[in-house]
Amino acid sequence: MQDNHSPISSCHKVDLDNCSTEPIHRPGSIQPHGVFLALDATSGVILQISENCQEHLERPAESLLGQSIESLTPAEANGLLQAALQSDNWRKTNPIARAFHTTDSLKFFNGIIHRSDVSVILELEPKAHQDMIDFPSYYHNVRESILSLQNTRTIDEACAAVVAQVRRLCGYDRVDLYKFDADWNGNVIAESRSSTMDSYLYQRFPAGDIPERARRLYALNWLRLIVTADYVPSRIVPENNPRTGRPLDLSFSTLRSFSPVHLQYLRAQSQNPGALVFHHGTERAHGWTDGFALSMCPPRPF
Structure with a gap:
């Protein structure tokens, strides 16, 4: 991936014509x-x-x-x-x-x-306050999820168990499992959702929805959390790191701000494509236990 040392905030207007070259990691x-x-x-x-x-x-x-x-x-x-x-x-x-x-x-x-x-x-x-974990309760919840996965016999059963157990553990309104084909088009192959959320099950999305640069970034950092698509970014100051003279690479950041094009995409379609996707009907602060429980399970092809 060719690096671009200029941050998004310093670039020309980002739109659908140039989003594939946008420096989303800076x-x-x-x-x-x-x-x-x-x-x-x-x-x-x-x-x-x-x-x-x-x-x-x-x-x-x-x-x-x-x-x-x-x-x-x-x-x-x-x-x-x-x-x-x-x-x-x-x-x-x-x-x-x-x-x-x-x-x-x-x-x-x-x-x-x-x-x-x-x-x-x-x-x-x-x-x-809700970050305080009752260990016995947490242990039993995780054990139940692991047993549920161990009892599956097919890929379809495993996918259904994954979305159901992630939603049970983390409390999201909708959890989708998203599979890429050889050309990077995506298909939602499993879903668990509340009755208040629309279904994306079996819907397909073109490869252009997730540019190559974004796919490479997700391969480095398995988790991407957005509290609300309507947030106002907070600038990092100074813009350039005093030791390197360039903006920071935020590939591994959990707070990293997102492309204006992607945020507009979320606002327009309420869609957040990835390998394992979580949605909530209202603004939701992601608990640290959500992210780190999931980060222990690296994505694997199937």
Whole structure:
């Protein structure tokens, strides 16, 4: 995939004629339900941050740039945070839960850590009360789902079980399983939905609905979460990383902002094509347990 070092925000108007070459991995912005920090890999100094830090951390971006990430966390937690930031095994480290100082209190966040170019990326989402997991209940739910899959005898039965169990575990209004043919046209082959949602079962979608660049990005990052198609992106400042002189590659970001063309597609058709697709009838904050439970199950061809 040919790289384009200009973020979407700096490009010419994106439309159907040029969306296939759009630098979707370098959007220069994030979805606003979380806050994004790019840190120096050695010192932990904040090199870039999303402008909505004022909303989440109650501090303007200018006051945080150049500060150590340790200045935002309680002293007793700094060792654990530094160990997580220095780890090379992100699948073992993530997710993390940490408290951060706001203006006059502590605020709790769930977070993930990964790397982009030479920077360590820390992405945070406010921790909601429903994130508290009752382990015995969670264990039994996951075990029931695994047993349901083990008891299937055909691919069709397995596909039906997957969408039913994902919807049961995560609570979405509709879950679709989307299969590509040799030419990358897509077909919805299994679905579980509430009675309030329209069905997409057996509908077909042309290859152009998911450009080649987007398909390659999904092969790198299995999860793509959008809280609402009507969000206003929060810019990452400064635009260029001070260490590399170019915008960050957000291929592995969970908060990454999406193409304006794709968001318009969602608003127009309420469709969100991919390998395993989740829909909710109203704006929904995706629980971290949703994403990380699913991330343990890499996509495989069938």
